[in-house]
Amino acid sequence: MTELAARTHSIVVERVMPHSPDKIWRALTQSALIEAWLMKNDFQPVVGHTFNFRASPIHGWNGVTDSEVLEIIPHRRLTYSWNASGDQAPDGLKTIVTWTLTPCENGTRVRMEQSGFRPQDETGYRGMGGGWPRILARLEEVSSKS
Amino acid sequence: MPIAPTVLFSALADPTRRAIFERLARDGAQTVRVLTGHAGVSQPAVSKHLAVLKLAGLVRDRRDGRQTHYSAQPQGLAPLLDWISLYGAFWRDRFDRLETLLNRMDQ
Numbered sequence: 001m002t003e004l005a006a007r008t009h010s011i012v013v014e015r016v017m018p019h020s021p022d023k024i025w026r027a028l029t030q031s032a033l034i035e036a037w038l039m040k041n042d043f044q045p046v047v048g049h050t051f052n053f054r055a056s057p058i059h060g061w062n063g064v065t066d067s068e069v070l071e072i073i074p075h076r077r078l079t080y081s082w083n084a085s086g087d088q089a090p091d092g093l094k095t096i097v098t099w100t101l102t103p104c105e106n107g108t109r110v111r112m113e114q115s116g117f118r119p120q121d122e123t124g125y126r127g128m129g130g131g132w133p134r135i136l137a138r139l140e141e142v143s144s145k146s
Numbered sequence: 147m148p149i150a151p152t153v154l155f156s157a158l159a160d161p162t163r164r165a166i167f168e169r170l171a172r173d174g175a176q177t178v179r180v181l182t183g184h185a186g187v188s189q190p191a192v193s194k195h196l197a198v199l200k201l202a203g204l205v206r207d208r209r210d211g212r213q214t215h216y217s218a219q220p221q222g223l224a225p226l227l228d229w230i231s232l233y234g235a236f237w238r239d240r241f242d243r244l245e246t247l248l249n250r251m252d253q
Binding site: 011013015017019023024026027033036037038110112114117 | 238240243244246247248
């Protein structure tokens with residue numbers, strides 16, 4: 001493992017969904033469908049295609065994510081970059097998002113891994129003005145269980 | 147010295163303490179007397195809560211004559227609001243939305 005890889009972190013979210021891989025693949029790769037659950041975008045399912053995800057700008061973040069399609073294995077795996085854009089590009093996030101679909105008994109196991117977070121990204125404190133009450137509510141749940 | 151997340155967790159796990167912190171974050175600096183009026187507990191109890199919040203780096207105090215004004219230090223939350231909690235919460239929310247969409251889609 002390289003030194004760089006050793007010092008980065010990933011987030012993994014995984015869930016079994018009672019739907020076919022084909023149907024989930026469409027939701028992951030058709031621009032209008034992606035917008036319905038993720039963000040506005042100009043995604044095309046073509047390796048090398050560069051595109052943006054666009055959210056509403058909030059304090060400290062212009063709302064834009066720069067991406068490039070890195071890998072497509074239809075109905076199995078989709079990988080794109082997920083990077084800070086504009087002024088924030090030089091110092092901001094540089095991550096990779098990988099979607100993996102695996103058929104299983106109850107439908108499809110959907111796995112999302114966002115990798116490449118560096119220690120210096122941890123101070124990414126942006127836009128939490130309205131978000132932290134929710135996080136605090138979660139903290140109470142977590143700590144009451146522990 | 148950085149505050150350990152466990153100190154922040156326990157400081158904010160108490161609902162009365164969290165309400166005091168949220169009030170300070172929302173309304174700006176206040177005295178113990180004013181805070182007590184809202185907290186529903188005694189003034190010594192509020193003072194005790196403020197001391198815990200201060201130790202956790204979430205509250206700062208400033209003497210002004212006989213009055214002490216307390217203010218929130220929201221940046222004290224930073225160790226909790228790291229990218230893991232930000233992006234973890236973000237993606238779980240998007241997974242929920244993806245499932246909602248899939249339920250609406252035809253085969």
